Structures are given as C-alpha cells and as structure tokens.
Amino acid sequence: MLTMMIITALxxxxxAGLCIGPINGRRRRKRAVGFFxxxxxxxxxxxxVLWCAVRGIQEESPDLDCYxxxxxxxxxxxxxxxxxxxxxxxxxxSSPKVVLLYKxxxxxxxxxxxxxMIGQSLGSVYLAWEALCKFTPMYYxxxxxxxxxxxxxxxxxxxxxxxxxxPTISSxxxxxxxxxxxxxxxxxxxxxxxxxxxxxxxxxxxFSCLYGFVGSxxxxxxxxxxxxxxxxxxxxxxxxxxxxxxxxxxxxxLQVLPLERSAEIPVLISxxxxxxxxxxxxxxxxxxxxxKRLDPTLPKPKFQIVGSCRNKSDxxxxxxxxxxxxxxxxNEHVEFHKNVTYRGCCCWHSFNxx
Numbered sequence: 001m002l003t004m005m006i007i008t009a010l011x012x013x014x015x016a017g018l019c020i021g022p023i024n025g026r027r028r029r030k031r032a033v034g035f036f037x038x039x040x041x042x043x044x045x046x047x048x049v050l051w052c053a054v055r056g057i058q059e060e061s062p063d064l065d066c067y068x069x070x071x072x073x074x075x076x077x078x079x080x081x082x083x084x085x086x087x088x089x090x091x092x093x094s095s096p097k098v099v100l101l102y103k104x105x106x107x108x109x110x111x112x113x114x115x116x117m118i119g120q121s122l123g124s125v126y127l128a129w130e131a132l133c134k135f136t137p138m139y140y141x142x143x144x145x146x147x148x149x150x151x152x153x154x155x156x157x158x159x160x161x162x163x164x165x166x167p168t169i170s171s172x173x174x175x176x177x178x179x180x181x182x183x184x185x186x187x188x189x190x191x192x193x194x195x196x197x198x199x200x201x202x203x204x205x206x207f208s209c210l211y212g213f214v215g216s217x218x219x220x221x222x223x224x225x226x227x228x229x230x231x232x233x234x235x236x237x238x239x240x241x242x243x244x245x246x247x248x249x250x251x252x253x254l255q256v257l258p259l260e261r262s263a264e265i266p267v268l269i270s271x272x273x274x275x276x277x278x279x280x281x282x283x284x285x286x287x288x289x290x291x292k293r294l295d296p297t298l299p300k301p302k303f304q305i306v307g308s309c310r311n312k313s314d315x316x317x318x319x320x321x322x323x324x325x326x327x328x329x330x331n332e333h334v335e336f337h338k339n340v341t342y343r344g345c346c347c348w349h350s351f352n353x354x
Contacts, residue, residue, distance in 0.1 A: 043308025071104030
C-alpha cells in the first residue's frame with residue numbers, strides 16, 4: 001500500500017512538473033523570435049539560413065527581439081554577430097541574444113548507435129523543453145529541422161515557424177530499404193536480411209506517421225526546393241501553409257572572380273559539411289576512378305574538398321577521408337579545407353585563379 005502511494009505521488013509530481021513548464025512559459029512569453037539552432041558552428045547552408053532569417057526579422061520587425069537557442073557554450077551575442085559576418089558575409093543590425101542549452105548530447109547521433117532517427121527526434125523534444133523553459137518567445141522558429149519540437153512549442157503558446165532543408169524521412173528512404181540498397185543509413189547487415197529489412201520498413205512507416213503529425217503542428221513551413229516541398233506536403237498534409245523559399249545563396253563574392261582560368265592544372269571543388277549524407281567517400285572513389293582513365297600525358301587535376309566540422313564525429317569523419325585518400329593513392333592530388341571563412345573562401349578562390 002505504501003509503495004503504491006509513493007508511485008502515485010511520483011507520477012503526480014511528474015505530471016505536475018510537465019504542466020507547470022508550459023503554464024509558466026505562457027505567462028512569461030515575450031514578444032520575441034526564438035531561433036532553435038542547437039549547432040551555431042555547423043558552417044553549412046542551414047546556418048546561413050539562420051543568420052539571413054535573423055537579419056530579415058531585424059529589418060522587417062525591429063520591435064521583435066531575436067534570441068538564438070544554441071548548445072555552443074562559447075557563444076556570445078558578439079561572437080555570433082561576428083561569425084555571421086566572417087563565415088557568411090551576413091551583417092546583422094544588432095547582436096542576437098543567446099540562450100545556452102546544456103542538453104544537446106540528447107540530439108547527438110553518437111548517443112543513439114541504433115534507432116538513431118527516433119532517438120534524435122525524441123531527444124530534440126527534451127532539448128526544446130530546456131530551451132522553452134529558459135525563455136518562451138511569441139514566435140518559435142526552427143531552422144534545423146527538428147519537427148518533433150513543434151507540438152511542444154505550441155503547448156508553450158508559441159507560433160511555430162520552420163525552414164525545412166530536407167524531410168527527416170521520405171519515400172526515397174523507404175524505397176532504398178525495400179530495394180535492399182546499401183547506404184550510410186541502411187547498413188549491410190539490414191540489406192542482406194529480408195526479415196530485418198521488413199522490420200525497418202515497419203519502423204520507417206510508423207516514424208512517417210509520427211513525423212506527419214508533429215510537422216502538421218507548424219503554423220508556417222518554408223522549404224528549400226520543389227523536391228522537399230513535394231515530400232513535406234505528402235507527409236504533413238497542409239499545402240496551404242507550406243511555402244517554397246530558395247536558400248539565400250550569396251553570389252556577390254563569386255561574381256567578381258574572372259571567368260578566364262590561367263591555371264594549367266584543372267581544379268575540382270566540392271563544398272559540403274563533413275556529414276555522412278554528403279557521400280565524400282564516394283566522391284573520392286569517383287575521383288580516383290577518373291584519374292586512372294586520364295591520358296597520362298595530361299596534367300593530373302586537383303580535388304579540393306571544402307567543409308565544416310560541427311563536432312568530434314565530423315572531425316573523425318574528416319580524418320577517415322584523409323586516410324581513404326591515402327588508401328586510394330590520390331592523397332597527392334586531394335586537399336582538405338576545414339571551416340573556411342566567407343572572406344577566406346573568396347581570397348582562396350582568387351589565389352587559385354592565379
């Protein structure tokens with residue numbers, strides 16, 4: 001009897017705690033935009049979207065304060081403003097306010113060796129809980145694709161806006177499992193097993209339903225391409241609230257570069273974050289195969305791989321790529337450039353042109 005009373009009391013306390021957060025958040029809600037972007041050091045297109053969105057809010061709605069939820073503990077308003085300019089050439093009108101998060105490990109891929117997709121999605125809810133309890137804005141703007149946080153943000157009384165670069169799950173992923181295609185998110189053990197492939201199809205199907213539900217909680221969804229728009233409309237099922245907004249790519253620095261190339265050695269450049277889905281290993285293998293087919297009298301091209309590292313996993317991945325280049329015997333023709341700044345990139349391109 002005593003045990004039941006203790007269990008009941010604990011459950012009651014947990015439920016009360018879950019209710020207190022949203023209630024207090026609604027009461028303290030500020031007229032501001034909170035940008036949920038746990039990695040403000042990823043250096044990819046998603047981060048550029050973040051800074052362009054902050055700049056857009058500052059220009060169009062100067063009465064709204066901009067807050068950035070980040071797990072980068074060295075981030076300060078001044079450092080983020082400087083980073084937006086140095087890394088992406090985006091000049092903010094004022095420094096965004098910073099809300100530091102300490103639960104980011106729950107969205108790290110290394111935290112979930114198996115069932116990574118659902119693990120990171122549920123982990124993002126826990127991280128968003130920390131964020132919204134610390135500061136509850138009127139507008140919650142997700143620029144990193146954590147759709148499972150949207151119902152929670154609505155519970156806190158926020159208007160939910162998101163910019164989706166690609167769906168967390170798509171019909172293409174299901175098709176690869178059905179076809180037993182090997183890929184970074186469908187390893188050889190699963191592709192060789194009919195039973196495991198069927199289990200994964202069930203897993204993906206259930207996740208698709210959940211993803212469709214949480215995504216439908218967004219008041220406005222922006223997507224970066226027609227392909228993404230088609231998949232998101234199919235999954236979230238509210239086409240009237242989905243807008244295609246192409247990524248804010250800045251080409252001004254590239255336009256001043258001369259079209260004439262004086263270099264005798266051809267240069268191939270690949271720009272992408274050092275993440276599994278970017279298929280850098282396949283790029284190296286393709287480059288190696290191409291070099292072997294070249295006329296030996298022609299100069300060997302140079303392959304420059306430019307990207308950013310968010311964390312140790314990305315650093316390890318970069319090291320593996322360097323070792324892969326040695327294994328393929330193309331290391332003398334391959335260069336890796338990590339975390340190149342916007343200004344440095346322009347200077348680096350100009351240097352290559354000489």
